[in-house]
Amino acid sequence: MSKTALVVDDSRTMRQMVAFTLTNAGFTVIEAEDGKDAVSKVAAGTKLDIVVTDLNMPEMDGITLIKKLRQLTAYKFTPILMLTTESAMEKKKEGKEAGATGWIVKPFNPDVLLKTIAKVLPA
Amino acid sequence: MSNDFAQFQDAFFEEAAEHLAVVEEGLLELEQHPEDRDLLNKIFRSAHSIKGASGMFGFSAVAQFTHKMETLLDLLRNGQKVVTPQIADLLLKSTDCLKTLIDAAKTGASVDNETVQRLAAELAAASALNAPPAGQSADPAKAAAVMSIDHAHVYTIHWTPPEWLFQRGLDPLQIFKELGALGTLSEVKVDDSRLPDVADMDPERCYLSWSMRVRTGKDRQVVEAVFEFVREDSVLTIEEVRGEASGVKGEGHRSSAPPYASPLTSEGSEDEPKPLGEILVESGVVSREALDGALAQQKRVGEILIEQHAASPQQVEQALQKQRKMEAAAQSKKTDTASIRVDTDKIDKLINLVGELVITQSMLSDLGARFEMSQMPVLLERVAQLERNTREIQERVMSIRMLPIGTAFARFPRLVRDLSAKAGKKIQLVLSGEETELDKTVIESINDPLTHLVRNSADHGLEAPEERLDNNKPELGTIRLNAFHAGGSICITVEDDGRGLNRNKILAKAIKQGLISENDKLPDDQIWSLIFKPGFSTAEKITDISGRGVGMDVVKRNIETLGGTVSIKTTEGRGTVFTLKLPLTLAIIEGMTIRVGQETYIVPLLSILESIQPKAGMIKTVVEKGELINVRGTYLPVVRMYEVFSLQPEITDPTQAILLILETEGEQVAVMVDEILGQQQVVIKSMEQNFRKVEGIAGATILGDGTVGFILDVRGLLQIARQATQVAA
Numbered sequence: 033m034s035k036t037a038l039v040v041d042d043s044r045t046m047r048q049m050v051a052f053t054l055t056n057a058g059f060t061v062i063e064a065e066d067g068k069d070a071v072s073k074v075a076a077g078t079k080l081d082i083v084v085t086d087l088n089m090p091e092m093d094g095i096t097l098i099k100k101l102r103q104l105t106a107y108k109f110t111p112i113l114m115l116t117t118e119s120a121m122e123k124k125k126e127g128k129e130a131g132a133t134g135w136i137v138k139p140f141n142p143d144v145l146l147k148t149i150a151k152v153l154p155a
Numbered sequence: 156m157s158n159d160f161a162q163f164q165d166a167f168f169e170e171a172a173e174h175l176a177v178v179e180e181g182l183l184e185l186e187q188h189p190e191d192r193d194l195l196n197k198i199f200r201s202a203h204s205i206k207g208a209s210g211m212f213g214f215s216a217v218a219q220f221t222h223k224m225e226t227l228l229d230l231l232r233n234g235q236k237v238v239t240p241q242i243a244d245l246l247l248k249s250t251d252c253l254k255t256l257i258d259a260a261k262t263g264a265s266v267d268n269e270t271v272q273r274l275a276a277e278l279a280a281a282s283a284l285n286a287p288p289a290g291q292s293a294d295p296a297k298a299a300a301v302m303s304i305d306h307a308h309v310y311t312i313h314w315t316p317p318e319w320l321f322q323r324g325l326d327p328l329q330i331f332k333e334l335g336a337l338g339t340l341s342e343v344k345v346d347d348s349r350l351p352d353v354a355d356m357d358p359e360r361c362y363l364s365w366s367m368r369v370r371t372g373k374d375r376q377v378v379e380a381v382f383e384f385v386r387e388d389s390v391l392t393i394e395e396v397r398g399e400a401s402g403v404k405g406e407g408h409r410s411s412a413p414p415y416a417s418p419l420t421s422e423g424s425e426d427e428p429k430p431l432g433e434i435l436v437e438s439g440v441v442s443r444e445a446l447d448g449a450l451a452q453q454k455r456v457g458e459i460l461i462e463q464h465a466a467s468p469q470q471v472e473q474a475l476q477k478q479r480k481m482e483a484a485a486q487s488k489k490t491d492t493a494s495i496r497v498d499t500d501k502i503d504k505l506i507n508l509v510g511e512l513v514i515t516q517s518m519l520s521d522l523g524a525r526f527e528m529s530q531m532p533v534l535l536e537r538v539a540q541l542e543r544n545t546r547e548i549q550e551r552v553m554s555i556r557m558l559p560i561g562t563a564f565a566r567f568p569r570l571v572r573d574l575s576a577k578a579g580k581k582i583q584l585v586l587s588g589e590e591t592e593l594d595k596t597v598i599e600s601i602n603d604p605l606t607h608l609v610r611n612s613a614d615h616g617l618e619a620p621e622e623r624l625d626n627n628k629p630e631l632g633t634i635r636l637n638a639f640h641a642g643g644s645i646c647i648t649v650e651d652d653g654r655g656l657n658r659n660k661i662l663a664k665a666i667k668q669g670l671i672s673e674n675d676k677l678p679d680d681q682i683w684s685l686i687f688k689p690g691f692s693t694a695e696k697i698t699d700i701s702g703r704g705v706g707m708d709v710v711k712r713n714i715e716t717l718g719g720t721v722s723i724k725t726t727e728g729r730g731t732v733f734t735l736k737l738p739l740t741l742a743i744i745e746g747m748t749i750r751v752g753q754e755t756y757i758v759p760l761l762s763i764l765e766s767i768q769p770k771a772g773m774i775k776t777v778v779e780k781g782e783l784i785n786v787r788g789t790y791l792p793v794v795r796m797y798e799v800f801s802l803q804p805e806i807t808d809p810t811q812a813i814l815l816i817l818e819t820e821g822e823q824v825a826v827m828v829d830e831i832l833g834q835q836q837v838v839i840k841s842m843e844q845n846f847r848k849v850e851g852i853a854g855a856t857i858l859g860d861g862t863v864g865f866i867l868d869v870r871g872l873l874q875i876a877r878q879a880t881q882v883a884a
Contacts, residue, residue: 090200109322
């Protein structure tokens with residue numbers, strides 16, 4: 033069974049690129065355009081193997097999303113990677129405190145994305 | 156590697172344009188509400204998105220510049236800096252600059268580096284707290300790229316992870332696996348001394364720590380990178396054991412393949428097949444000089460064909476010109492992406508309708524398979540249904556091309572702001588009807604005319620503040636842009652509450668330029684339309700903004716090319732309203748079908764003023780002017796359609812035929828045809844795209860009986876008629 037990834041980014045292009053890379057690597061991808069959208073899309077307790085989320089987003093930002101997901105039993109231990117730019121590295125700390133598993137620094141190439149995911153993905 | 160994402164570039168440019176618009180609008184609004192945090196956040200997010208995505212495509216100039224803007228915006232939204240007019244201005248200028256940078260990334264054009272540098276420096280200066288992030292060396296990919304594989308190392312590692320390890324979705328097992336993949340992992344020992352009694356134990360916490368030994372060909376950085384996500388919160392020591400590493404050369408192997416093999420490996424351009432000459436040089440068969448010599452002798456196809464007399468030099472030259480044109484067209488296409496984003500709702504409805512169409516079609520073919528005359532009413536009903544389906548689909552498809560005109564209006568707040576600063580006038584812009592939808596191509600084509608009208612209103616229409624106060628008007632001048640539907644057309648008005656058009660000034664100028672004579676008595680309407688004559692400008696001094704006498708005629712011509720009209724309403728001292736009336740779409744026109752001999756033509760309905768059947772004596776032939784017809788005192792040139800298109804007419808006597816009085820660009824012409832068939836909507840098919848340009852023909856369409864009908868280009872027809880009389884004279 034293929035693994036399921038939740039990709040959250042308000043930037044259409046970024047989201048499509050991440051989704052494209054993951055789909056090609058065999059993932060089933062759920063796309064969401066911000067935290068609120070993401071929460072509503074997994075409200076039914078959809079099985080998720082990995083979450084990749086941007087931090088700066090309207091409606092609900094990435095940090096809040098991570099906190100919300102961690103509060104749900106289904107996603108208590110799901111790996112969550114945040115997409116961040118170098119300048120926002122201080123966000124890293126905030127993200128970790130919220131429960132993020134790791135981070136990917138933008139800009140990245142597909143290989144780094146997949147390697148980082150492999151790093152945290154439960155076997 | 157980032158080439159893998161190249162297919163998303165167009166999407167990026169489209170999105171970047173949207174974000175730029177958000178930034179610009181936001182900044183303009185910010186000038187009114189400098190304290191609005193939500194607004195600042197919105198602007199910041201858009202800038203941030205541009206930065207993030209541009210980096211992905213390697214547009215580093217864009218990314219770096221946006222980063223500078225973002226830094227300043229971040230300080231503003233955090234309240235560490237206050238929005239001053241200077242800062243707002245700087246950010247607006249930077250947005251312009253960013254726009255240029257993005258365009259440059261798109262088209263490969265060069266950028267004015269000086270401006271970029273200057274603005275970047277200003278941005279940095281404005282972000283006084285700006286501390287550039289010190290070199291981020293923790294990029295594991297980079298570290299991995301520079302590692303040496305020839306030296307094997309042995310490391311002993313002690314790792315005490317943070318207790319909340321699991322709560323962040325981290326699994327120590329993953330770490331061991333990754334370390335194992337680097338080389339040989341051995342002597343893994345777990346330290347459970349911190350493990351509390353079962354009663355006190357929280358199963359979601361991690362109480363363990365580990366020590367282990369890794370033998371690998373990788374550098375220390377690579378080993379550290381394994382702990383990337385936990386290093387800062389763990390107690391971690393990695394020590395290299397010296398003296399043990401010898402003799403294990405080659406044991407370390409290249410980084411293991413990721414569990415998810417990437418199918419995205421780029422096919423580098425090196426893989427492209429090389430030219431023959433290159434291969435010959437490489438394999439030593441010929442020298443580089445010999446190859447260059449041979450290449451110099453190589454002739455172009457055109458030259459060879461001319462030598463062989465297969466083609467004349469002129470023909471080759473023509474073909475070359477055509478090629479250049481095609482190249483230029485391809486180039487311009489590249490800069491102007493023709494994609495459109497459509498509401499999925501619209502597409503869903505369309506698919507639904509296509510479904511209905513399919514049902515109707517199958518019902519009809521079912522009926523056709525065993526048709527009897529008694530079923531005639533059923534047939535008629537089905538055909539009516541088909542007609543309904545078709546019309547609905549047509550409407551829906553058209554609506555896909557429809558965009559709200561707000562996209563065209565969006566640039567005006569900025570324009571007016573800049574204009575008011577430049578002209579020293581206080582101007583407010585009021586927009587309404589932004590949601591009015593019209594065809595994408597029409598929107599694109601009205602940008603320039605609209606800009607000109609708004610500039611014109613700001614510069615000529617509105618008075619200076621003192622003058623306004625003297626005339627008991629509010630100091631603040633108003634320009635209103637409004638759009639609304641009126642029947643099958645859309646009306647856009649540009650209205651100002653300025654001084655209005657000056658009748659005497661316009662008349663004086665027109666007489667001076669010889670456009671009219673002093674004795675002409677003109678109604679107001681015609682006086683106002685004088686300002687659309689080429690070279691006409693009554694502005695006493697030429698300003699930076701307008702008044703060069705070019706423009707209003709161009710506005711009119713552009714609008715008429717779109718099949719629209721411009722009209723003026725003005726009251727002296729009260730203001731002026733320009734009304735643009737445009738067709739909703741360019742793809743379908745309302746036409747009058749006419750017949751000449753056996754041929755059917757379509758005349759755009761908008762250009763027809765009236766049709767008459769002349770009496771004998773109304774038509775006179777004047778030397779050098781050809782045939783003229785006297786219509787209520789005005790002499791108009793007569794064009795016999797059959798002469799222009801070399802047809803065999805049914806009628807050659809004008810008194811038996813019908814004369815259509817057509818108008819284009821203020822000129823009138825009487826066109827002689829055999830018969831008027833009726834009025835109908837026709838879909839324009841381009842001649843240039845499918846065949847080639849034909850003078851006097853604007854396009855073609857398929858008529859009800861399946862034959863092709865040509866749509867007349869009235870302006871072209873007029874030109875042909877003029878040339879004909881000149882030749883005859």
